[in-house]
Amino acid sequence: MKLGFIGTGALASAIVTGLKSVADNDVPVHLSPRNEAIAADLASRFPDVRVAADNQAVLDACDTIMLAVRPQIAHDVLSGLRFRPDHRIISLIATLSREEIAALVSPAERVTKALPMPMVAQRQGPTIIYPPDPDVVAFFGRLGKAIAVADVGEFDALSVATATFATYFKYLDTLHGWLQGHGVADPTARDYVAALFKALAHAPEAAPDADFMHLAQEYATRGGINEQVLRELTDRKLFETFAESLDGVHRRITTP
Ligand SMILES: NC(=O)c1ccc[n+]([C@@H]2O[C@H](COP(=O)([O-])OP(=O)(O)OC[C@H]3O[C@@H](n4cnc5c(N)ncnc54)[C@H](OP(=O)(O)O)[C@@H]3O)[C@@H](O)[C@H]2O)c1
Structure with a gap:
């Protein structure tokens, strides 16, 4: 897996910190350059984490892309990017549906929603995943407890608990x-x-x-x-x- 982040804020920082605290992980990470300070801090802490020149460079270098921008800017940011059919997309954007994301990342088809908590930095807490994807479940299972559901209604109800x-x-x-x-x-x-x-x-x-x-x-x-x-x-x-x-x-x- 080559993991990229579009949006390097609080949640992206927590995921990278948790991931890099796993002893045997060798996942290279490419970060979008915003937020500049958070991206620079992560890159200085971990040798295989680097800051890309721009969002498109993240996509071009990676096979798995986590979308971690705020919902208000997601349309503007994502509609200007060129996704590939082989990209695996994991959207962390809580308030946008899987269908809305799928329309924005076409021709990528493998689209999953995940709702991790900042506690993943300490590899604790649950991450809800919809629909179930074995690779996404395995990824977040290393950062706490992964809970995958096949029904979007269940995903929404579990989201309320947060x-x-x-x-x-x-x-x-x-x-x-x-x-x-x-x-x-x-x-x-x-x-x-x-x-x-x-x-x-x-x-x-x-x-x-x-x-x-x-x-x-x-x-x-x-x-x-x-x-x-x-x-x-x-x-x-x-x-x-x-x-x-x-x-x-x-x-x-x-x-x-
Ligand atoms: N935090 C949580 O506990 C949590 C939990 C579940 C889901 N989520 C979801 O995760 C997403 C991210 O949340 P967050 O708390 O990490 O938000 P955040 O700290 O505001 O991070 C979002 C980042 O996106 C960056 N950004 C702004 N414009 C950009 C652009 N054009 N291209 C790339 N990046 C850009 C921002 O950089 P600048 O600072 O430079 O503007 C900011 O660092 C949200 O959609 C939220 O719904 C968050």
Whole structure:
């Protein structure tokens, strides 16, 4: 594989960093010259990563092309490029459909959508892939967990889950702030919250057959303090509100 990036920003940087932390990888990487500073930094850190003269030079030097520009400029950038029939295209552009990308990269036909997270830099976290392509699955499998789906509806629904990260940290921040307000200074408060949720994050893997509500019930001892918080937040419709918010994001990403 000769891997090229059209758009060298935060996500491209995370993918290259994760890829180059794999001990036995020998994938040469060609980067588009924008963003100049990010591209120069990556090229200085890794010997087989180089910055191409322009976007077309990336295409000409590579067989596998990751599209990593922002959606607003994708049409302008891609429509000016000459793709080849043998190019394998992996679009990371979250809000453009596979069909829209396929029309822009013709005559290339092998077009996959992938939604990795910045955590691929540490080779962690899931990447959703649609439609399943064994080579793309193998690539992202080395950078965390690759999850391929054959149904675009599944891909869109899984994409909605990525809208919840900020809320997760706000949840931890609320707990952290409450601890500080009750006399627990940092670093104790922060360390405690971070270690607690790191440990809880392992629970689904440790009990692969248990669904999430089963895990919730395991902690919600009858009459206990976990049951109290769960019941009070449920009664106030916090979780219904959360699900409605997910519906709103789903509508937003599926409405043309
Ligand atoms: N970041 C994430 O967590 C994430 C997750 C999933 C999917 N995505 C998707 O991945 C794509 C990239 O996201 P990102 O966060 O990496 O964005 P980003 O940091 O803004 O990177 C996009 C890069 O494209 C460059 N660019 C601008 N014009 C260009 C051109 N004509 N030719 C080539 N490159 C050009 C920009 O360079 P300049 O700085 O010089 O303008 C910028 O560095 C987006 O479509 C986004 O939807 C991102």
